[in-house]
Amino acid sequence: MKTRLILTACASALLLGLPAAAPAWAKAPAVATAAAQGGVEVPPLGFHKRVLANGMEVYTARDASTSNVTVQVWYRVGSKDDPAGRSGFAHLFEHLLFKATRNMPSETFDRLTEDVGGMNNAFTADDVTAYYEVVPANHLQRILFAEADRMGSLVVDQPTFESERDVVKEEYRQRILASPYGRLFGLFAPETIYQDHPYRRPGIGSIEELDAATLDDVLRFHATYYRPDNAMLIVAGNFDQAQLDGWIDQYFAPLKRPAAPMPANDVKEPEPSGPRTATFHAPNVPLPAVVLAWNTVAYRDADRAALTVLDGILSTGESSRLYRSLVYDKQIAVSIGSNPDFAQQAGNLTAYAIMANGQSPETGQAALEAEIARLRDAPVTAAELAEAKNELVADALRGRESIDDRATTLGMALIMTGDATAADREIAEIQAVTAADVQRVARRYLTPQRQITINYLPADDENPASEQTKNVDAPVTVAALAPAGPIAVLLPEAERARLPEPGAEVSPATPAIADFRLANGMRVLVAPTDGLPLVSARLNFDAGSAHDPAGKPGTAAMTAALLTQGTATKSAPEIATAIEQLGANVGAGSGADFTNVYANAPKDVFGRALTLMADLVRHPAFAQEELERQQSQTLDGLRVALSQPGSIASQSVGRVIYGDAPYAAPGGGTLTSIPALTREDVAAFHAARYRPSRATLVFSGAVTPAEARQLAQAAFGDWREPAAPAPAAIDKAGQALAPRVVVIDQPGAGQAAVVAAIRGISRTDADYFPLTLGNTLLGGGFSSRLNQEIRIKRGLSYGARSSVGALQQTGVFSASTQTKNESATEVADLILAEIAKLGTTQATEAELAPRRATLIGGFGRSLETVDGLGGLVANLALYDLPMSDLAAYAGRVRAVTPEQVEAAFARHLPTDRASLVIVGDASKFIDDLRAKYPSVEVILLTELNLDSATLK
Template sequence: MIRKLLLAGAGALALAASGPALADHHQTAVEAPTLSAPKIEYTRWQLDNGLTVIAIPDNSTANVTTSLWYEVGSKHDPQGRSGFAHLFEHILSRKTVNMPYNMINRLTEDVGGVRNASTWVDRTNYYETVPAEYLEAMLWTHRERMANPVVDSEVFEKERSVVKEELRQRVLAPPYGRFQRFVIPENAFDVLPMRRPGIGSIEELDSATLDDARAFHQAFYGPDTATLIVAGNFEIASLRKLVDKYFADIPRRDNPVSLEIKGEEPVLTQPRIVNATAPNVPLPVVGGIWKAPSTNDPDAPAIELLSAIMSSGDNSRLHNALVRTGKAVDAAHFDQMSEDGGFIANFAVLSPGADSAEADAILAKEIERVRTEPVSEAELREAKNEIFSSALSQRQTAQGRAFELGEALVSSGDPDAADKRLDAIAAVTADDILRVARKWLRPEGEVELTYTAGEDDPSSYANPAPMPTFGSVPPPSGQPRAVLPEGERMAPPPPGEAPEVARADFVEATLANGIPLVSAQTSDVPIATITIVFPGGDATDPAAKAGLAEMTADLADKGTTQRDASQIAATLESLGASLNISSSADGTYASLTAPTVNLAEAGQVLVDVIVNASYPAEEVERERKRTLDSLTAILKDPGSLASLAATRVLYGDAPYGRVANPQSIEQIAREDLVAHREAYWHPGTAKIVISGGISAGEARALANSLFGGWTSDRPAPVPVDHPAGSEPAPRTVVIDIPDAGQAAVIAGVRTLARGDSDFYNLWLANTVLGSGSNGWLFEEVRTKRGLSYGAYSSLSQRSDTATLTANAQTKNDTADEVAAVFFEQFEKLAATPLSEETLQKRRLYLGGALARSLETSGGFNGQVATLMLRGIEPAEAFHVAERLAAVSPAEAQRVAERYLVPQDTSLVIVGDARYFLEDLEKMRGDVEVIPFDDLDLSRTELRKETAIEAAAE
């Protein structure tokens, strides 16, 4: 859990990167050939009104993805209105003349689909993936939003409130949110509009008006600024007719405003230093940024490869130079290029006590080295294979191909740009890398940055270059549209005929040594995943050594009796392979994904790690320190901390309640890791899943060659008895973090095990409560009240008693209000008879999500391995629809009434207590308030022992 949560802490920096992170002494492992990827096949045409249409047919899927890409992005935000393209993305998703508020959500989720939208520098896109028979209905919705949107005060005010909560959640609450969203763009650009944060600011969002939104739409949105990409199971001739029917009569913009961005970034001739400060920064950051060219520049492919060489994976330069030496918790070198320009950046999140000047000097040394010495052919080949492997993963599904093509298209104007990018990357030489490094990473062109704890002071990171005045748009014309009365609205078209799609053969076999194997060819794309799962997991941790199973998994690839950590990383990365080993409450998963041509060779490394992981002492100490440092960042993030605390509250001292904490991590010795692996990673309990672009016969032969001879003299491990333990009394816990950017709210109850006969009843009831955008929690918290970016509930799957939790993040002064909504909806679900129509919509929603996950090798393996881990037949993954169909409204209400009882519910809130505590106490009575400085996750009380004694006095 620690490494996963790190993405919300120090690892948040990696979210801005084009690739993973981080190395120094590059290891050469294998002479793997450079990979390739199949081309994206498509058909393209254009309507008279300027709408471009791209079709990517694929009859191997039962779904279709419709996506509309407008060449309108955050760079088009008007003067004084940063974040406006993003705000308008929210607005345009909501209402039209014929669709009341959020009807689009119901039209997708209620038939088993999913929808969303996103904004980037160069574009905004709106997309849905639904069963293929609903293609016409989705095209109708896109027509509605293009031709008949309703931009009125209701949608404007609600969505502005939601966007402000999104800003708090993604920027103000996480430790490094301001750095990523505010500090970097302010100093990466001088004259281009990307200098402003794409998400905007609270002040400029507050100053916006409804007329601003209407003007923005009229200026930029029309068929002449859009590309429709349809991917999935359809006939092109039918699609052409539908496109003509729904889009041909939509006129171009009346008074088009140019999409062109004027201005060119000046060359920086003198380096400068920026020392930024912000609250809630647990570990300092050092680094630098440089100007970069546009995506279409001939230098772009070499810059992308340079970034991969510097920091993609553990066999990269910055990882060895900073992370492996213990100087930094994380490090990243990345480029961010768009149609008009971009930047290159590298940063290190320092370990406590590390010398910032030394770390900065190491970064500078690595930059100078790549500017003065050619990279090796091995480094270059490895970086290329990592990029091609990523493309193979993306291209497993029609939706993935559509998104790759769309992203490349909007920044280039060329639908072949995605394939041309890969061709150009394949052609890059070491000399090209040296040339672009010298050109773009000039010492005099660097803006050096530090980011440390202090006041929220924008002046500390202000760019000395005057902020330019950006473009504006003409005032809106006409009056806002309104949703038609119910009897006058046009209904969406009914579904067509569902296509016949052959499901991938599902094959079960047994290896020579008795290990069960499940395999399926889920794709023709030449990439596959091997997953091996072992029961045990976090529940086996001794109380004083919580995090042992997780640490055993995390450090398994840091050395074996055959290979050291660098050799493991070098071999896998040169093969375009990725290895992920993680623990869960009930077991450990080891998953290897690789191009099929390299799967057997990469599989040998997987076997070596599973069987021979040796946990070298120096690696253990290094990673122990890194984990402790990561915890420092994680515990400052309200959402991450609330999750950890809720686990302790709901399970107490039981095995499921143990979470890694600073005290327990310190107690784990190298010998503990070896002993855990030897005891629990056992051939007698192992189960294997293989899927992707590999036949069942090939999968069986490969599995036998890799694992068929694996035996052990040790007895198979015995499962932990009743890891959930007895149910603790419900608690209301507030962890007080003064000046927290937002409050995280979690309400949770104990429920049942995955194998319980009531599981599907409760799963469906929970889906009504809080799954997706049509869940009751989302509707009440976000849609009606605008209190959060999202509110959801989840039912965990465990071998023993699991939990159902509702969660949301909100501004501090509405934390108690969100909690009250949670309890109201719990009571409502327990007391309200559900209709068969309501349940059927939620059945389709769950079934559709499962079907989509089974289309990729990673998704297939995850679903099947999770079942096998808990002793459930793998074929259950294909019987979900019939299991859900058997759930009656009475049974769903019965389990809701049994479990969703507010007085039996525990509540955890992490935030600035002064804003909500008084009202919370009126609602809940006895509230445990734990100052952050008194927090101790190793104790069920969640307080340090001295703090408990002080409170008692």
């Protein structure tokens, strides 16, 4: 799914409703020169540089271990360069660059990438717009041709411009208006933190300024910034260097460097003159929030390393100071975080708290200020300092697993510093930070006199919703942009430059899987790889939410969550500290059918990470105080989730399809079931379901079968099977129910979520591959039918998708999107019509061939990371499928015929069995919907009962 998103510190968070961590390059520089954590080295990036005569910089790195190649073009233009009165313009323009060129019709990039098993995407940040593709290596020449063509000629007509602008408006509604904290982090925080710098404008802009943009603005923006001397080309993967150099010279060297200079844009943000406070109100805010912010330094500044380490100590992981204080000890916040946002020209550090139910922003402010004062008043401990550094080194290692990870790491360092070698110095700089350095930067920057306080509260009759600041001045003006020049048009087909033909295919390789059992019955699978020194393990149990005791949804999820919250010998803080000192990722989560406990760590410390994971699994304490703490956090998380249309819909669909059957209830529990859970409930669930004879342990990465056997035996070999018999199998899906049309009315919702759902298949069904291939055509990518109809043709959504949803027993197929409330009925009709077509009209071989490539390409990319490979192996084991299916995957996909796809959709997914769930402001669409579905059920959100099969 093409996101076309704006990369800000909270981009992911806006989808989830809670703030997320900083982008990878701000939170944890993912680079180093042979810097070591213990005995593990983070290898240098190793790119070769040359500069074309037209000024374009080229960076290349060959990697013959992959069957893929990534091509990335980074332009030195971002949202800070949006002209005055045109906020959001660089991002809007990014969308348009996926349209036509002189030689390529609109959407050709999707044909060249998705349709051959690759992917493409782009992002806009404050200082950069970057476009990137990952494709099978034999398609490299075609991508180089395409990237050069869109740099040299952009074709956009008025209808295309207006349609894509509508898409961006839907993105704005989804990320800013429909998300409870979208306004806070997307609008109000930047406009408050910066006083003069254009970083204060939101990268996504505003509806009004998007509407003010014109087609002429687009053409002039392209002429101004999309030029070879303002671009960097990065290529990494499996290629012949001489051949690549020749292609680059053929396609990029002829592009002309314009004579006109680019507009000057180097605003100096003034030093703070004193503390500032702002309060904002917004609709649909389930829990209040507070943000503290300080202006700090730009990316190049020598103090960045110390501020990065400070940030790690402050908020990374459950052993961090903010989590321990506000979430764990005081229990006044449901979510905390900090973000050191280092940009080209200025920077800031923010610390935030989403308050727990009943807590005020003032309480959060006092607690945050106390932790910041601790950083100023005393040096951090040696243990804290070492832990932060270990986490950064481990993250650097993970940030180099795939070719596109490595290229992105280089690209960001280049944009921020202009120096390719900077990426290979950063971890050494991190390692050199001392406790005195951390205290020094805290005293220099994080002072009360420099502090900016932002309170975020629900709007009400006395406090109406705060308005976004618009018409903000900017150093770049529309008048300063270059003239548009001759308007490019799509040439007649006979006159277009021919796309190069693909080269010889490079097939992805799958490792041989070792398969054995320990004496206690635990199955062990090993998928070894050659590459970075990382190892992953995942331990799976038949312990999913479908196994929750009747009337107690959330038991499996709560049991998994409590594993890291204390064992017989370690407290929750001690466990968090142990994990983070290793630079490991260790945790657990549950799905409908299974619980997965996982560990990922550098090879030199992996044994210790696995020992810790085994302790969590085998000796959980389930302390009453930890249960109560988790219950409180879970309830606050549910309150946030139930403020978002998409989340409300996804939690309601199960009841509509399954009624009272085990698959029906929300896996995370409900507002009534979570408080009712007892320690005895989770302890009994663990005792019954967590047993070695029903467990599968999967190793992947830098580990041999012999090493894995030794590790597994040491960690789990003496684990004995419980005396009680294993629980009997249950009917999880129940009987098929009559379809329903349900509207959950959320007055004032920023968007409507629309879901069509049909009772589907199990993972082992013979029609799994035909349905999976057909679903990829329907809603499995940017060029899928749903996305074409809803986003590309009509601009009604930021994206539409569908999922087969196969489970151990009968799963639920779903197709979904979010749209403006007024369009909900129209979008529901479009979704159902596209589903119906696949069961009544045979797809052509020409349509299915690229969708096969999409599946096979995604499979190949999963093989590039240790967690991706481990997940593929584990999924085969979970559904009792043979390990030979790993190597057979591509062949199974290629064997599916158009006839099989049509038959499978007709048999399993007729739309007369479809249910609709729509969540939004019903006043704006209910009349149209009721005209089509007179029996529609309308449920006020305040009356929604997720514990009931009827939702009432």
